[in-house]
Amino acid sequence: MSTLITNIAELMTQDLEHRVLKDAAVVIEGERIAWIGAAADAPAADDVVDMGGRAVLPGWVDSHTHLLFAGDRTAEFEARMAGESYAAGGIAVTMNATRGTSDFDLTRLALGRVDEAVSQGTTYLETKTGYGLDVEHETRSARIASTVADQVTYLGAHLVPAGQDPEEYTSLVCGPMLAAVRPFVQWADVFCEEGAFTAEQSRRVLLACRDAGLGLRVHGNQLGEGPGVQLAVELDAASVDHVNYLAAGDVDALAGTWTGWDAGTGTGSRGTVATCLPACDLSTRQPLAPARALLDAGVQVALASNCNPGTSYTSSMAFCVATAVLQMRLSVHEAVRAATYGGALALHKDTGNDADGERAVGSIAVGHRADLHVLNAPSATHLAYRPGMPLTYAVWRAGKQAR
Ligand SMILES: N=CN[C@@H](CCC(=O)O)C(=O)O
Numbered sequence: 297m298s299t300l301i302t303n304i305a306e307l308m309t310q311d312l313e314h315r316v317l318k319d320a321a322v323v324i325e326g327e328r329i330a331w332i333g334a335a336a337d338a339p340a341a342d343d344v345v346d347m348g349g350r351a352v353l354p355g356w357v358d359s360h361t362h363l364l365f366a367g368d369r370t371a372e373f374e375a376r377m378a379g380e381s382y383a384a385g386g387i388a389v390t391m392n393a394t395r396g397t398s399d400f401d402l403t404r405l406a407l408g409r410v411d412e413a414v415s416q417g418t419t420y421l422e423t424k425t426g427y428g429l430d431v432e433h434e435t436r437s438a439r440i441a442s443t444v445a446d447q448v449t450y451l452g453a454h455l456v457p458a459g460q461d462p463e464e465y466t467s468l469v470c471g472p473m474l475a476a477v478r479p480f481v482q483w484a485d486v487f488c489e490e491g492a493f494t495a496e497q498s499r500r501v502l503l504a505c506r507d508a509g510l511g512l513r514v515h516g517n518q519l520g521e522g523p524g525v526q527l528a529v530e531l532d533a534a535s536v537d538h539v540n541y542l543a544a545g546d547v548d549a550l551a552g553t554w555t556g557w558d559a560g561t562g563t564g565s566r567g568t569v570a571t572c573l574p575a576c577d578l579s580t581r582q583p584l585a586p587a588r589a590l591l592d593a594g595v596q597v598a599l600a601s602n603c604n605p606g607t608s609y610t611s612s613m614a615f616c617v618a619t620a621v622l623q624m625r626l627s628v629h630e631a632v633r634a635a636t637y638g639g640a641l642a643l644h645k646d647t648g649n650d651a652d653g654e655r656a657v658g659s660i661a662v663g664h665r666a667d668l669h670v671l672n673a674p675s676a677t678h679l680a681y682r683p684g685m686p687l688t689y690a691v692w693r694a695g696k697q698a699r
């Protein structure tokens with residue numbers, strides 16, 4: 297079964313050549329992209345869908361979310377808007393609410409959040425554990441997460457629960473908890489920040505997880521200059537996320553990880569992606585991450601929602617893109633790229649086509665997964681030009697129309 301999607305005013309492919317095609321068409325066949333090119337040259341297909349002069353982008357790749365939670369932190373948000381600063385301790389409020397919720401309700405809540413994201417154009421997403429914080433509840437979160445998200449990250453090292461010795465808790469995270477979650481997760485993450493985990497504790501966790509075969513990610517430099525970025529670089533993590541407070545040495549270290557990467561062919565040795573979370577920066581009133589400086593230094597950048605009840609209760613990637621353009625000084629093409637191809641790079645899903653069966657996401661090219669986001673606008677520029685507007689017109693996820 298093939299579908300020709302035609303009369304596309306602007307097709308922003310975010311492929312390796314950064315092609316933006318005008319008056320274009322795409323053919324999808326099953327879950328894959330089978331053809332792209334000028335609408336006038338399009339081959340016949342079983343079905344034809346006329347986009348009426350709208351813009352088409354890859355679906356958003358949201359590489360950083362925390363969707364497995366119950367409860368709400370409105371009071372904490374209100375206090376912050378009245379001048380309080382964000383501190384890691386709020387995580388315990390969500391931990392208590394999450395532990396007190398049934399499997400059925402936790403699954404329903406997470407699925408509802410995935411639906412919200414997909415209906416706004418997200419077609420591939422990662423989510424994390426981190427609100428269970430004991431073996432039973434971390435394992436449950438990992439298991440449920442593996443049924444609702446495309447990739448799952450183990451974040452047992454999110455906060456040391458009250459009354460527990462930090463070193464003993466770190467040993468639990470590195471030992472029995474890791475063994476229990478392992479069947480359900482691909483990645484491990486640590487909140488390496490004052491009030492959460494020290495550099496030494498974070499390193500212990502990441503090394504144990506790497507030995508268990510997991511890829512690595514780090515929450516780093518969110519609340520102040522700290523060791524997170526350097527640790528991520530040292531351990532060759534796929535991504536370091538937040539990156540609000542960077543010293544010049546941090547930017548250089550991140551740039552250094554990409555010197556063996558050939559961006560033109562998407563081959564070579566991968567570095568550490570800097571994942572910026574602008575909705576979180578605004579909601580916590582932290583300085584926006586220096587995405588412009590990172591890109592200018594040669595660092596690969598992703599944008600993600602960080603959807604969670606404490607610091608960023610939104611899954612709107614369009615909001616992140618608009619903020620990146622309006623406030624972080626990225627071009628529209630750069631911001632969309634960071635929210636699609638950049639997220640795929642951060643999740644190691646940027647390559648793969650017909651030959652290896654692992655289909656790439658985050659860019660529109662033959663053989664890649666058919667993840668398309670149609671805007672109710674003639675160009676992607678409208679994402680920043682009309683911020684906050686409901687611009688998602690249609691979504692294809694793995695070749696199926698999801699909206
Ligand atoms: N910073 C650490 N973790 C989350 C927030 C968790 C919470 O406050 O519930 C984040 O990415 O911002």
Ligand SMILES: [Zn+2]
Nearest residue numbers: 360362515602
């Ligand atoms: Zn996070």
